[in-house]
Amino acid sequence: MKIFPHSEVRTFPTQHLHCDLLVAGGGLAGLCAALAAARDGLQVVMIQDRPVPGGNASSEVRLWANGATSHMGNNNRWAREGGIMGQIMEENLWRNKEGNPVMFDLVLLDLAKSQSGLTLLLNTAVYEVEKEQQHITRIKAFNPINETFYSVNAAQFCDATGDGVLGFLAGAEYREGAEDAQELGEKMAPGEHFGHKLGHSIYFYTKQTDGPVNFVPPSFALQDITAIPRYKRLTSTLNGCDLWWLEWGGRLDTVHESEEIKWELWKIVWGVWDHIKNSGNFPEAANMTIEWVGAIPGKRESRRFLGDHLLCQQDIIDQRDHYDAVAYGGWSIDLHPADGVYSTHDGCRQFHSKGTYTIPFRSLYSRSLDNLFLTGRLISASHVAFGSARVMCTCGLLGEVVGRAAALCKTEHLTPRELAEPAHIGLLQQQLQVNGCYIPRRWLHDPACGAEVSASSEYQLTELPASGRWHALTGRMALLLPVQAGEPLPDISLFLRAKTPQTLTVSLLGSARAGNFTPDYQYEECVLQVSGEAWHTLSFRWQSERDQYLFIAFEAQDAIEIALTDMHLPGMMTVFNSLNVRVAKHTRQVVDGDYGVDEFDFWLPRRHPQKIMPALRLSLPLTAWSVQNVLNGRLRPEQQTNGWTPDANDPTPEIVWRWAAPRQIHQLTLVQDNDFDNAMESVQMGHHYAVTPHCITHYRLWAGDKLLAEVRDNHHSVCQHRFPEPLAALSVRLEILATAGALPAVYSLNVR
Known part of the structure; x- marks a missing residue:
């Protein structure tokens, strides 16, 4: 029993936290940033203003995560994102090939909670920033669920909030809307008639029942379906993201008028459902009901912050390879009319490049502040370039980049801008590739640290x-x-x-x-x-x-x-x-x-x-599958297969790395084939396999006669083995015991 006497005022408690990196935002970009930094030894606090991580990919919004593979609908072969973003998609395929959004939440929560060095604050919103000159020192946040204030001091900060809450409060330079075509020479820059921002969407699920289901629309439902110029495209079989074009809000302030946009989208969704259920045009819908409607819109565009490079249309279409390339994209430049569902334009205008394009590190930090990283959809990009780089798997890839960059900035005593210099950027590019992050047309230098390599056989x-x-x-x-x-x-x-x-x-x-x-x-x-x-x-x-x-x-x-x-x-x-x-x-x-x-x-x-x-x-x-491929530092098929594959009749395939003198080994990272061309959309779209056929599902790693690791039921393309104490070895042997049904390929064993 607790009894609290009357008092004049009360205040909520405050928790004080200290960390190396504060990540604001827990979508895929923020989560990948937090995981990468923690894995590289930083103490990380990730603040997410919603109950679960995942952002637009979570069960709250239910948009499928996609990236450079573009639903396997463009010419970007073997382009699925690697590193942590790849791990997330592969783990979700293994646990959740049916595409259940609640299970995707669980995959993300499990990764976050099991990561040492990562403190996760859910239902918590940043509301204040403190800084000294151009250096952020502390943020304040509030959780209304546990009625607790948080004060977090950090050396470095990462804004992954989508809307750029951290950068906005810190006074960083940003833009909203589209640039004029003349500013950057972007011929895709939209005019006023098309509009200068992308809107929000709300998704919904339907299901069949055993008998007729009545539907009485709410008073705020759209009354006149013809107000939607594309209403004739509506059918009773469309569901979820099939109706992504139920979009609106691009003419409004997509931050401060989000609630107004949400109510208009609810009006649209319930009007559409009223039309399907009660117009008489869809008799097959009699036994259908709505199972779920989003309470949070999926937001596409708001603030974009300025770094030392502004990614633009020509970077994408010309596939410019920047000296500081650290990631890549491959989704089309996908621009939507600002009037959304009420527009007479098509729901989107999409143009693809001929292949993947690279994203420079100079677009991933604020040029206004000396310790603020940018990731996700708020990076330094024009409206046109944003139309491609905004998709979630690309954002997740960018998250890992800034997480690992933050770790390097600490160990090397560099600011983000200094890390971007030609003399230093190679540190980040190599660190990313060591951990399985493919960068187009770049490669890992000496992945096996001078080893010679041999194999039991080679496929010809x-x-x-x-x-x-x-x-x-x-x-x-x-x-x-x-x-x-x-x-x-x-x-x-x-x-x-x-x-x-x-x-x-x-x-x-x-x-x-x-x-x-x-x-x-x-x-x-x-x-x-x-x-x-x-x-x-x-x-x-x-x-x-x-x-x-x-x-x-x-x-x-x-x-x-x-x-x-x-x-x-x-x-x-x-x-x-x-x-x-x-x-x-x-x-x-x-x-x-x-x-x-x-x-x-x-x-x-x-x-x-x-x-x-x-x-x-x-x-x-x-002879494209030579064992020597594993030394070339190329982590997937590009100009060549770049992998070793054993002969189909080899009963005990194995590959051996040997050094002339004992090698001190702290970490082994095996990069192997898990079908990098396979789009593993996270939710809604189901998939045939839980693990793709070429994946090595059972293997052993040996140092001489010492068994280092035996892995069963593997379903990842990047398999890391870290050793608490470094070991000295003259050789490392990979023994392949099983695959998921097809011939395997090994791209690299990265030795550190």
Whole structure:
């Protein structure tokens, strides 16, 4: 029993905390920043103003996380984000391939709570900042659930709040809206008619019931469905993010008028549901009910802060490689009309680059303050560039960058601006890659610290046997084939059939830019006469001047079928000149104006388990899976496969790293194949596999005769082993005991 006498006033208690890094915001960007910094030895406090982490990917909003893979709807092959963001997506696939948003919350909460050095404050909002000159010293925050104030002192700060709460309160320079086209030369810069900001969306779930369900709309529901110009696109089968275009608020202040935007979106959602249930146009909806409607809008755009580089359209479309490249993006430049659902424009205007683009570190800190990192959707970018970099997996990747940067700033006694200098930025680029963060067209220097390497076997491609299955060439199809500089292209034999004599044209295509998978050139062409069922040989008298992937491209010829194999190889795939309606309107990027972008064909893979590979024979072995690949520091297929794969008949595949003298080892990081092309959308969209087929699921690591680790049920591409006490070893051996069903590939063993 507690009895409290009358008093004049009372105050809530205050907790005082001290840390190396304060992360404001617990979306995917903030969470990845906090995890990375803690893993690199910092004491971290992460403040999130909501009950769960995840931001727009959480069960509160339920938007699927996506990134450079763009739903596998563009030409960015093997582009899924690595590092911690990749770990999150792979862990969610393992635990939650059905896409349950509540389970995604659990994955994120588990990662945060199990991380030593990370203090998590949920339901807590930052409301005040203290600083000395241009140096932030302390923040104050409040949790209304436990009625507690927090005062947190830190050496460094990271704003991952989306709206830039920390930067705003600290007085950092920022922008809202779109730049004029003349300022940065951005031809995609929107005019007043299209509008200068993206709005919010609210999502909802429906479900079928056993009997009719009545629906009485609330008084504030939209009365006239024709107020939505695209209302005829509504169907009873659309659900969740299929109606992302129920968007509004781009003409308003998307920070201070968020509540007004939310009420308008509720009006829209309930009006749409009233139309579906009660208009009589959807009789199949009689037994449907709404299971969930978001109480929090998914916010796209508000403040963008200024760093030492302003990412712009040309950075993306021209794929500029910055000296301080630390991350990458690959989503289209995806701009929405400011009037959202009430606009007569299409719901979005999307233009893709021909491949991934890099993001410089100079865009990830405030130029106004000397200890404020920026990450997520508030980074230093123009409105146009923001249209691509804003998506959540890209934001998560940027979060890991600033978390590891903060650790380096502490150990090296640098400010973020000093870390960005050419003399220092390599420290961060190498640290990111050591931990499995791929950076396009960059590589890790000496990943195994001078080791020599050998393997029990190496895969060499001479034949992919026919399985008895066939594929009709109803659309253009291409085999992505890795070729090495100076080596002759082998003759390629394919098993084809046609009921009547047919002609098939096969082209040899290539990309202008190293590492791209958009064909710009046609090198050669071969015409085959197909009749009956027989092997046919392609002979291209051509030799590449550089390492690259070629397209062996078959024209559409639906009277011809090609034999398929059941074998699938890491670093090779079949793609199709096809359409993904989620991210494009045509099988080719069509430019209907002077927007400063290119027209090109989309060549898309298929999702598991619909992937196919043609049966084939080669006149010369293709030796693209050499064990020496694990020393080149390239962490996934790009200009080459870049991985070691054992022979398919090797019963006990293993690879050994050897040093001339004992090596002190603190950490081993194994980077291996978990299908970096597979889009692992986090929620709503289900997936066929819980772990992709090439992944090494059971392995052992040995130092001489000493077992360092045995891992079962592995489902991660980046597997880290840290040792409390450094060990001295003359060799490290990886023993592969099982995969998820296909041949494995090892890209690197990073030794530190």
